[in-house]
Amino acid sequence: MNLVLAYIPFLTPMPVWGYWPVLLFPLCAIVAIVYKSIKCSTMSQVPREATALFIWILIGMATAAAILVGVVKVMERV
């Protein structure tokens, strides 16, 4: 509670240490939106294409995380 009260926007870090992985979602969403806004010939295609890309990015991130966890587990045993 004190950490939340001590938060000064734009000056101190946001008190989200406990759930920082959630911060992946806005980053991936905006990357997908901007990338598809650049790539698509018409803007009417962007919502569908950006949603698909957003899901693929999340799948890719989850896969990479799972592989890295596996590598760490293997290295811990060695």
Add this chain to the structure above:
Amino acid sequence: MPANDANPPAPLVALAGWLVPGAGYFLIGHRTRALVVGVSVIFLFVLGMLIAGVGVVEAPALGGAGTLVGRILAKPWFLGQVMTGPIGLICAMISQGVSDTYPAARSRLGEIGTLYTAVAGMLNLLAIIDASHRAATK
């Protein structure tokens, strides 16, 4: 969104896109694209600073020991951050002013904030290149 009849030169479109994210598209008549790209880039940059504080936008020192290239490479994220345009430069100035009282976050949140602000700039660079290419090939 169809382009209008205005045909500004590509360098002007690139400059406008750097000064105000999305403005390059606006100049060539792609208004919806301009709005979506501009709002997204600025939102991502501001969100990065909200997460970690303005201290994550650190400009390399122009004077001091070592070569200029070496000093720039010591803070490579700024190359991405500065691509958001004057907003990046202004935030770097503010960051320098408050760095004694509120130093940049060095935790994981600091890394996330740096990533957000640098990715915002890199996305704006993509938009600048695309808008100026569209202007040149129109």
